[in-house]
Each structure stands twice: as structure tokens, then as C-alpha cells.
Amino acid sequence: MARRRRRVSPEQILHAAALEFAERGYAGARVDRIARRAAVNKAMLYYHFTSKQQLYRTLLRQMFSRAAERLQAIAGSNAAPAAKVDRVIAAIAAVIQEHPVFPSIMLREVAEGGAHLDRATLLALASVPRAVAAIVEEGVASGAFRAVHPVFAYFSVLAPIVFYLAGTPIRKELSHLHVIDLRALSPAEFVAAMQDAARRSFARDRRVRRAS
Amino acid sequence: MARRRRRVSPEQILHAAALEFAERGYAGARVDRIARRAAVNKAMLYYHFTSKQQLYRTLLRQMFSRAAERLQAIAGSNAAPAAKVDRVIAAIAAVIQEHPVFPSIMLREVAEGGAHLDRATLLALASVPRAVAAIVEEGVASGAFRAVHPVFAYFSVLAPIVFYLAGTPIRKELSHLHVIDLRALSPAEFVAAMQDAARRSFARDRRVRRAS
DNA sequence: CATAGAAAACTAACTAGTTAGTTAACTGAA
DNA sequence: TTCAGTTAACTAACTAGTTAGTTTTCTATG
Numbered sequence: 001m002a003r004r005r006r007r008v009s010p011e012q013i014l015h016a017a018a019l020e021f022a023e024r025g026y027a028g029a030r031v032d033r034i035a036r037r038a039a040v041n042k043a044m045l046y047y048h049f050t051s052k053q054q055l056y057r058t059l060l061r062q063m064f065s066r067a068a069e070r071l072q073a074i075a076g077s078n079a080a081p082a083a084k085v086d087r088v089i090a091a092i093a094a095v096i097q098e099h100p101v102f103p104s105i106m107l108r109e110v111a112e113g114g115a116h117l118d119r120a121t122l123l124a125l126a127s128v129p130r131a132v133a134a135i136v137e138e139g140v141a142s143g144a145f146r147a148v149h150p151v152f153a154y155f156s157v158l159a160p161i162v163f164y165l166a167g168t169p170i171r172k173e174l175s176h177l178h179v180i181d182l183r184a185l186s187p188a189e190f191v192a193a194m195q196d197a198a199r200r201s202f203a204r205d206r207r208v209r210r211a212s
Numbered sequence: 213m214a215r216r217r218r219r220v221s222p223e224q225i226l227h228a229a230a231l232e233f234a235e236r237g238y239a240g241a242r243v244d245r246i247a248r249r250a251a252v253n254k255a256m257l258y259y260h261f262t263s264k265q266q267l268y269r270t271l272l273r274q275m276f277s278r279a280a281e282r283l284q285a286i287a288g289s290n291a292a293p294a295a296k297v298d299r300v301i302a303a304i305a306a307v308i309q310e311h312p313v314f315p316s317i318m319l320r321e322v323a324e325g326g327a328h329l330d331r332a333t334l335l336a337l338a339s340v341p342r343a344v345a346a347i348v349e350e351g352v353a354s355g356a357f358r359a360v361h362p363v364f365a366y367f368s369v370l371a372p373i374v375f376y377l378a379g380t381p382i383r384k385e386l387s388h389l390h391v392i393d394l395r396a397l398s399p400a401e402f403v404a405a406m407q408d409a410a411r412r413s414f415a416r417d418r419r420v421r422r423a424s
Numbered sequence: 425c426a427t428a429g430a431a432a433a434c435t436a437a438c439t440a441g442t443t444a445g446t447t448a449a450c451t452g453a454a
Numbered sequence: 455t456t457c458a459g460t461t462a463a464c465t466a467a468c469t470a471g472t473t474a475g476t477t478t479t480c481t482a483t484g
Contacts, residue, residue, distance in 0.1 A: 046471065126392045159371035179334065201413050203412075
């Protein structure tokens with residue numbers, strides 16, 4: 001109690017930066033505001049990070065690396081492919097629950113085309129789809145899955161979760177306008193539905209009727 | 213040929229604005245750059261649109277309204293629900309092909325939480341999920357679909373397409389780094405795969421094995 | 425232990441450049 | 455003459471990054 005003069009930690013700045021970048025995007029984020037949110041003098045921020053860009057890259061590299069680590073652990077385990085997909089979906093949801101800024105930053109960076117990222121950050125980002133693709137390829141090779149394209153599988157699983165969770169504020173806005181009657185659908189229910197849908201979508205055929 | 217002095221049209225400005233907002237986002241977009249892209253004096257831009265914000269809102273209202281119109285036409289037709297879903301997916305892909313800026317702007321706006329939008333624009337935006345939800349609810353009610361939540365259905369269908377198409381530049385960046393070996397997957401193939409996955413995911417049960 | 429001096433942590437105020445929006449004056453057609 | 459359409463130049467506010475100088479903490483030596 002009553003610590004005399006709280007030391008400035010880079011983590012404290014990264015945390016504030018995550019909130020600011022998630023809310024406003026790279027261009028909309030203000031370094032002064034990040035410093036204020038971190039309760040740190042701006043020059044102190046520049047003492048720890050050389051520029052706004054480097055701060056952003058550090059943040060994203062950290063975020064993507066942590067997410068990829070988890071997925072790689074799942075991919076490397078010896079569960080059945082269908083169980084791995086289930087766990088991947090749960091892991092993505094868990095990472096997002098721990099870092100609620102993740103979906104928004106990811107959406108923005110995809111829209112931006114990776115304009116602010118360097119090689120190292122792109123490498124970290126790429127590990128995420130790679131882990132998912134490895135699981136799907138294994139499932140297809142072993143005959144547990146039908147011949148789904150791993151890139152399609154990646155997007156069809158990740159995109160809805162990220163989109164749904166990033167969209168929470170705008171959905172709140174819309175329901176506030178009484179413009180759409182979104183029957184409550186909690187994140188947990190969404191994840192369960194996604195697991196169910198993925199299972200059905202990847203499962204080997206047992207004759208499916210074609211839509212007219 | 214050799215038109216003497218092309219009149220400035222608002223459409224020409226809107227077109228340039230769409231490119232700029234898609235590439236840079238609302239905060240990153242520069243009014244000077246929009247004017248230059250439209251080959252128009254900046255004061256002329258302000259002659260037609262009262263502010264950057266109003267230009268943005270006009271653009272988004274137009275885009276969402278056009279997309280919603282198409283989906284409403286499909287929802288109102290008398291095809292079977294499964295066929296309607298097929299057509300909705302194709303229609304979303306078609307709208308995006310005609311307006312390649314759509315996915316990027318949509319991703320950004322979701323991430324932003326609708327911060328720059330007014331009531332009219334939010335209304336136009338809401339019409340898109342409403343049309344999809346109506347189709348799914350009809351399918352569930354008629355027994356053609358299993359009991360999928362319409363909000364989940366909307367996200368599981370729309371998000372992958374938007375994400376995949378918005379992600380084209382960053383995927384190009386990644387494959388350029390030889391960091392991931394994305395077997396070519398064309399937009400047309402992606403759409404077909406999405407239609408297939410949706411059919412499987414919404415179809416009424418005929419016993420599905422649970423993943424361990 | 426005491427303390428000088430170096431290194432690290434910290435700050436208020438500043439700078440150079442940018443940006444949305446304005447203005448005052450001009451042009452040509454009805 | 456009138457006035458919608460058009461322009462270059464301007465302005466007030468903002469923004470990333472810097473600087474010059476202060477305070478705290480660490481370290482080594484008598």
C-alpha cells in the first residue's frame with residue numbers, strides 16, 4: 001500500500017494501446033490518448049517504444065503469437081480431428097474472452113491489408129491459419145473429414161466467431177433502435193452452435209440433398 | 213470525346229470516397245485525397261457534401277440499401293428456403309464483386325461499433341441481417357431446416373465471405389513471404405464451398421455423430 | 425555505513441507538419 | 455445581370471515525435 005511512485009511498465013502501455021487501437025484503429029488512435037489511458041507521460045511512452053508503429057507491431061505480434069501457441073498445442077495433440085476442431089473453436093473463443101480487443105483489431109488489420117505490419121508480425125499472424133489448416137488436412141487425409149479446402153475451413157470457422165464478437169457494440173446499437181429483434185444469443189451459445197455447424201460441415205458424406 | 217469541362221458529379225466523389233474509405237478507414241481517409249482521386253477541387257467536394265462524416269454516411273447508406281434490396285427480393289420470392297440460402301450467398305458474392313470496397317468497409321464499421329453512423333444508415337445496415345434471418349426463420353418454421361438460430365445463421369454465412377474477400381490483400385502479402393502455402397482458392401470456389409457448407413449445416417438432422 | 429556520481433526514470437513544454445473545413449474572388453451560361 | 459459552379463489560398467486545431475532539464479534509483483568506493 002501507498003507505493004511511493006509506481007514504475008511505468010511497458011505492459012501497462014501495451015494494455016492501454018490495445019484498448020485504443022481496438023476502439024479507433026491505427027489511424028484513429030492517438031498517442032497522447034494511449035499515454036493518458038496508461039497514466040504515463042507521453043515521453044515515457046516513447047522511452048519504451050520508439051514509435052506509434054512499433055508499439056502497434058509489438059502489440060499485434062504478442063497477440064497473434066499467444067493465439068497461435070494455443071492452436072499449435074491443439075494441433076499437436078493426439079485427439080481425433082473432429083475433437084481438435086471443437087477445441088480450436090473453444091480456444092479461439094477463450095482467447096477472445098481473455099483479450100476482448102482481439103476481434104476488433106483483427107478485423108481492422110484484415111481490412112487494412114496488413115499495411116502497418118512487418119515481417120515478424122505477419123509471421124505470427126500466419127501461424128493461426130496454419131495451425132487450423134494442419135488439423136483440417138490431417139482430418140481429410142485420415143478420412144475423418146470430407147475433402148474440405150483448409151483455407152475455406154479456416155475462414156468458415158474463425159470468421160463468424162470474430163465477426164460476432166467484434167460486432168457486439170453495433171448489435172447493441174441496433175437493438176437499442178428497436179430495428180431488429182435479436183433474440184438473445186450468448187457468446188457461449190454461439191460457440192456451441194459453431195462447433196455443431198463445423199462438425200456437420202466437415203463430416204464425411206452420407207448423402208446430402210442438393211438445393212434446387 | 214474531348215468534353216470541354218466535365219461537370220463535377222456527386223457520384224464521382226462517392227466513388228473516390230469508397231476507395232479511400234475502404235483502403236484507409238474513416239480516420240485514415242483524407243478529404244484532400246478523396247478530392248484528388250475524384251479529380252475535383254476540395255471546395256467542390258464540400259459544395260456537394262457538408263462534411264467528411266456526411267459523405268461517409270451517404271456512401272454507407274447507399275451501399276447497405278443496395279445490398280439489402282437484393283436480399284429482400286430473394287427473401288420475398290417463393291423458392292424453397294434451402295434455395296433461398298443458396299441465392300443469398302451468391303447475391304452477397306455478386307454485390308461484393310460489383311463493389312469490391314464493400315467487405316473492407318463492412319469489417320471496419322463492425323470494428324468501429326457503428327461510431328460514425330446515424331439512424332438512417334444503421335437502419336439500412338440492419339436490413340441485411342433481417343432479410344437473412346427471415347429466410348432462416350421461414351426454413352425452420354416449415355421444417356426444411358433444423359432449429360438454427362437466425363443470428364448464428366447470418367454470421368456463419370456472411371462473415372466467411374466478407375472476411376475471405378476483404379482478406380485478399382493480406383493473403384497476397386503472406387503468400388509473398390512464402391510463409392503459408394495457400395493452395396489457390398478462387399472466390400467462385402469459396403462461394404460454392406460456402407453454399408455447400410450452409411446446406412449441410414442447416415439441413416434437418418439425420419443423426420450426426422458427436423465429436424469426442 | 426555513508427555518499428558521490430552515474431544511470432535510469434520521468435516531465436512540461438515545444439516543434440514541425442498535417443488536416444478538416446472556410447473564404448473571397450472568379451467564370452460562363454441563361 | 456444573376457447565380458450555380460468552380461478555384462487557390464487560407465486558418466484554426468490537432469498530432470507524432472523531441473528536447474532540455476529534473477528527480478529517483480542504483481552502484482561502488484572509502
